[in-house]
Amino acid sequence: MSTFERYLTVWVFLCIVLGIALGNFFSPLFHMIGAMEIANVNFPVAILIWLMIIPMLVKIDFAALGQVKEHWRGIGVTLFVNWAVKPFSMAMLGWLFIGYLFRPLLPEAQIDSYIAGLIILAAAPCTAMVFVWSNLSDGEPHFTLSQVALNDMIMVVAFAPIVALLLGLSAITVPWQTLALSVALYIVVPVIIAQIVRRSIIVSGGLPALQRLLSTLQPVSLVALLTTLVLLFGFQGDQILAQPTTIVLLAVPILIQVYFNSGLAYLLNRACGEAHCVAAPSALIGASNFFELAVAAAISLFGLQSGAALATVVGVLIEVPVMLSVVKIVNSTKAWYERGRAVRGGKPLVGQHR
Numbered sequence: 001m002s003t004f005e006r007y008l009t010v011w012v013f014l015c016i017v018l019g020i021a022l023g024n025f026f027s028p029l030f031h032m033i034g035a036m037e038i039a040n041v042n043f044p045v046a047i048l049i050w051l052m053i054i055p056m057l058v059k060i061d062f063a064a065l066g067q068v069k070e071h072w073r074g075i076g077v078t079l080f081v082n083w084a085v086k087p088f089s090m091a092m093l094g095w096l097f098i099g100y101l102f103r104p105l106l107p108e109a110q111i112d113s114y115i116a117g118l119i120i121l122a123a124a125p126c127t128a129m130v131f132v133w134s135n136l137s138d139g140e141p142h143f144t145l146s147q148v149a150l151n152d153m154i155m156v157v158a159f160a161p162i163v164a165l166l167l168g169l170s171a172i173t174v175p176w177q178t179l180a181l182s183v184a185l186y187i188v189v190p191v192i193i194a195q196i197v198r199r200s201i202i203v204s205g206g207l208p209a210l211q212r213l214l215s216t217l218q219p220v221s222l223v224a225l226l227t228t229l230v231l232l233f234g235f236q237g238d239q240i241l242a243q244p245t246t247i248v249l250l251a252v253p254i255l256i257q258v259y260f261n262s263g264l265a266y267l268l269n270r271a272c273g274e275a276h277c278v279a280a281p282s283a284l285i286g287a288s289n290f291f292e293l294a295v296a297a298a299i300s301l302f303g304l305q306s307g308a309a310l311a312t313v314v315g316v317l318i319e320v321p322v323m324l325s326v327v328k329i330v331n332s333t334k335a336w337y338e339r340g341r342a343v344r345g346g347k348p349l350v351g352q353h354r
Contacts, residue, residue, distance in 0.1 A: 009328075011226055012321050019230040023237020030234040039177040040296035045231060046185045050193070051224035053131035053186070055217035057194030058201075058210070059141045068146040074269055074278035078147055081265045081286035082125045083158060089260060090122030091115075091166045093253035102249045110307030117298050117311025118253060119166045123159055124297075125151045126288035128186035129319065130281065132225060133288065136327045139281030145191070147285055152183050155290070163297070175296035182292050229320050236313055243310075250314040255322060262287035262326045266337075273342030280330040288323055291316040 023030050036043050068075075094115040103111060127148055134144040160174045201210050233240070240247055265286035269279035294312040302308040330337075337343065 008222065008324065012229060012324060015226045015229040016233050016321065019233025020237045020240055022230065023234035024241060026234075027238060030231075030237070033231065034235045039175065039181050040299070041178060041181050041185060041292050042231075045228055048224045048228045048231070049128045049186060050190050052221045052228070053128060053135075054190050054194050054197070055214060055221045056131045056135040056141055057145070057190055058198045058214060058217070060145055060191075060194070060198075061142075062195065068142050071140065071143045071274065071278045073272040074143060074274045074282045075147060075150070077265055077268045077272065077274070078282045078285050079150070079154070081261050081268070081282075082151060083154065083162070085264065086125075086257070086261050086286065087119060087123040087162050087166060090253065090257045091119050093257055094118040097253045098250070102252070105249060106246060107307070113302055113307030114250060114311045116167050116302065117294075117306075117308030118250070118315075120163055120297050120301075120308065121254070121289050121291070121294040121312050121315040122257060123163050123166070124155065124290035124293045125285060127152060127182060127290050129323070130285050130288055132221070133284040133323050133327055134281035135221070136324075137280035137284065137330050138277060139284070140275070140277040143278050144281045144285070147281070148187065151285070152187065155179070155293075159293070159297075173297075173300050175293065175300050178293055178296040182290070225320065232316055232320070236317060239310070239313070240317075246310070247314050247317070250311050251318050254315055254318060258287045258322050258326065262330075266330060270337055270340045271342055273340070275343070276330075276334050276337050279337065280327075280334075283330055284323065284326060287326060288319065289315050291319060 033044055034042065098106065098114045098118070099111060106114065130148055131144060133139075134141065156179070163169075197213075198210065201213055205212075262283040266279055266283040269282050274282070291312065294315060295309065298306065298308040298312045
């Protein structure tokens with residue numbers, strides 16, 4: 001691990017402070033960059049996400065995707081946490097903290113809207129950023145890509161019914177344009193670019209050339225991650241300073257939900273005997289959120305200035321720092337994880353990292 005990577009937490013903190021400061025001092029510039037979007041998908045952020053995830057996607061050999069069936073336990077755990085636990089646990093946390101414990105500290109007229117935003121956020125599993133978290137935890141790339149693709153397919157049919165059920169609505173309006181554009185920008189296009197790069201490098205220089213390229217791209221990926229953080233906090237700098245108490249209070253159930261669901265997925269994978277290189281991305285996928293879809297759905301249902309929209313934005317703001325903390329946890333507990341009886345007793349999985 002390089003010195004830059006070792007102090008990543010420090011750089012993240014500095015980027016948060018820098019983003020808030022720049023967002024306030026150069027508010028018109030950040031509003032202009034923030035307006036460069038279609039269907040709530042911001043194109044400058046999308047380009048930065050490409051720079052983050054393409055290095056991991058270059059590692060993927062499509063001929064080896066069939067090996068993912070060996071990881072069926074990890075897939076089962078992730079699907080269970082994403083769809084049977086996460087939206088419902090967030091609903092309970094929202095009602096407990098926002099609807100009861102923090103109620104006297106928040107605007108009464110927005111309480112239900114805040115809870116709705118939290119539920120919408122939890123009902124949309126992450127798509128793009130998961131590749132970054134998986135890469136930082138040495139996750140199995142074929143498992144990660146397959147799991148993200150499977151979640152995207154399930155989201156098409158499950159997102160609306162789950163949100164409608166938990167919000168007590170007969171139906172909700174799904175921002176299909178945002179969903180389709182995000183999947184295309186964050187999955188389809190980067191995968192195509194990565195595979196073109198991979199094949200051309202292997203043809204010209206073989207696997208050693210590919211490894212050299214990946215080593216070169218790793219710092220680029222981290223710089224793009226930090227730049228994204230500056231933009232995200234810059235976009236909301238005025239909101240953060242205008243209502244800091246509300247943002248902190250909304251962050252509490254989101255933080256608990258992230259650690260609860262990632263911990264649950266991690267422990268279930270250990271109990272099932274899944275390899276750490278699968279359990280790590282499984283835990284991270286189980287906890288993170290597809291914030292573009294969540295923000296778009298909240299705005300379409302409740303309006304741009306609603307509490308629901310603000311709650312989903314808080315999810316955006318804490319996504320990077322909190323998921324980096326989960327990455328640190330799964331990395332630092334790898335030795336403990338692999339001492340598990342089920343893990344030691346199982347045979348090595350195809351594609352398992354060493």
